[in-house]
Amino acid sequence: MNEKFDLAAIAGKFAIDGAYVSCIRYGEGHINDTFKLTVNDNGKEVHYILQRINDRLFTDVDKLMHNIELVTAFCRKSVEKRGGDPMRECLTLIRTKDKKPYYFDGENYFRVYAFIENATSYQVVRDPKDFYESAVAFGSFAALLADFDATQLYEVLPDFHNTKVRYANFLRAVEKDVCGRKTEVQKEIDWVNAHKDLCGKLVDKIASGEIPLRVTHNDTKLNNVMLDNATGKALAVIDLDTVMPGSLCYDFGDSIRFGCNPAAEDEPDLSKVNFRFDLYETYLDGYLSAVGDSITDEEKKGLPLGAVLMTYECGMRFLTDYLEGDTYFRTHRPKQNLDRAHTQFKLVDDMLSVFDKMTDAAMKRH
């Protein structure tokens, strides 16, 4: 692909040894532009992740990178304490030659991470063991963050998982209908409106203090965790841009939303999309085993609700983006955001049909 950035020149701004070899698009994230950078250091190929930060979303890159520096340093310390390998078990930020956490070329912001080698971030669950491992990774990450001082962090995306605010944004998009797509998706709009009572179910409990606000990851999908190719074990939680105050229920729920669907998030054939209850139980086992005693009863009760709400919210965000002309989530084809919305709505329907069973499964586990 012909890139609009001079990636070799940008790579040269960072404190990296070796000669530039290549820099190619990488991964399936919806937000940043991610590249795999290869350099030749004395005959040995070394890889990095180079990212153009999405500054339309992260409007204050200094604050974003302040958070990333603190969180990566905190994770590194904990990995070192347990005798692990920090280059593989957490993200390592590579500074620029003038020691800054990112490079600004006058127009775009770039950052570099060490590449986590011999590890994979999966797009769908192929083996339940992988899903269990991802649950352990996110559960351990939640337990680790319990000791993180929240006052140190900027809330870079306020109301990120405030479902009521997301709904208000959705209504505004419907009302404005800037692309003239409203009539085409009236059925979907009606579906969202018919479920609007869901919006307050968790945020009200968080507001009243019934469910605690903690420092959470806020984007816990399967492709934001790296599993070791050799052992299959969870290695590192990545994509730390959204580490902010949030709820454990939402973090749990986002993993369920993404991982319990055997099809892709944008699968156009809805007959392939369904909620796999067995995988939900697998994730519960892994998550609860790792999160430890810090989870409260109210949080545990809120886990199934977290799954429903994250799926509802995400579907609503995809539909909002479709109405607004696909400006937020990266798309590669027309109607991709609409397909994404459809899969989420189908999953919500599936989850609601077994909701009591989901609650029983969460509550009977210790």
Ligand code: ADP
């Ligand atoms: P986005 O915010 O766009 O989702 P991510 O930070 O999640 O961006 O990166 C996108 C993808 O790049 C990840 O899903 C993962 O496959 C890959 N990736 C990111 N960081 C690393 C890393 N340090 N080592 C190896 N792969 C990585």
Ligand code: GN1
């Ligand atoms: C985005 O960055 P990525 O692809 O890991 C989004 C999440 C959505 C997800 C849907 C910062 O995650 O909130 O749940 O897409 N991240 C941001 O796949 O908006």
Ligand code: MG
């Ligand atoms: Mg990601």
